[in-house]
Amino acid sequence: MKVALIHDYLNQYGGAERVLDVLHEMWPDAPVYTSVYDPTRMPPRYRSWDIRTSLLNRLPFAKRKHQALLFLLPQAFESVDLDDYDLVVSSSSGFAHGVLTRPQTLHVCYCHSPPRFLWDYHHYARTEGLGRAARLIVENSLPRLRVWDRVAADRADAWVATSRLVKSRIERFYGKSSTVIPPPVDVSRFTVATAPGSYFLMLMRLVGWKQPQIAVEACT
Secondary structure, eight states: OOEEEEESOBSSOSHHHHHHHHHHHHSTTSOEEESOBOGGGSOGGGGGSOEEEOGGGGSTTTTTOGGGGTTTHHHHHHTOOOTTOSEEEEEESSSGGGOOOOTTSEEEEEESOSOHHHHSHHHHHHHHTOOHHHHHHHHHHHHHHHHHHHHHHTTOSEEEESSHHHHHHHHHHHOOOOEEOOOOOOGGGOOOOSSOOSSOOOOSOOOGGGOHHHHHHHHO
16 A cells, blocks of 8 residues: 655644654654755754655745745645555645545545634734734635635544544535544653642744633733
């Protein structure tokens, strides 16, 4: 069985990429198709993987400013040739689930969330601090991108959600049922403390839409 892995982009390392690590462990010979790849921002082990990028990777700003490629990403993933594969597994919180496959190819999408910038735009725009010009451009394009995203959701044969919250979002925005498989976390690395500590610890990327200030205010 020939397997291909699809991932939105590889220019930052976070929770979605840790899931990709495990998928690659399951299918080490599977190529990883992605829109852009910056090896300087990824763990060194990725350099030994078979990573195949879209034409967008050639653009001089693509690796650092992939957000500017928003309107080109659907076409980038649709252009991936997956005719030779029996199983396609997409790891998606953006447009990776929109790849095109043959009818006999099984496509399973492990969904971290339907794109927040499409379906929670007004909340996302406030927390990300988009400028007036950027908001005008994005807002005029949202209807078309939402239509594409909804159509693209029909291309996956099965959906896997990271949590019950994501499961409800998949059902709400795509009308799809999904199976919850929590992200792989090595719980053996952690032990339960015998007494409370004198501090609070929060591990996350400090980006607007994650709203770290809520946790800070609660702890304060």
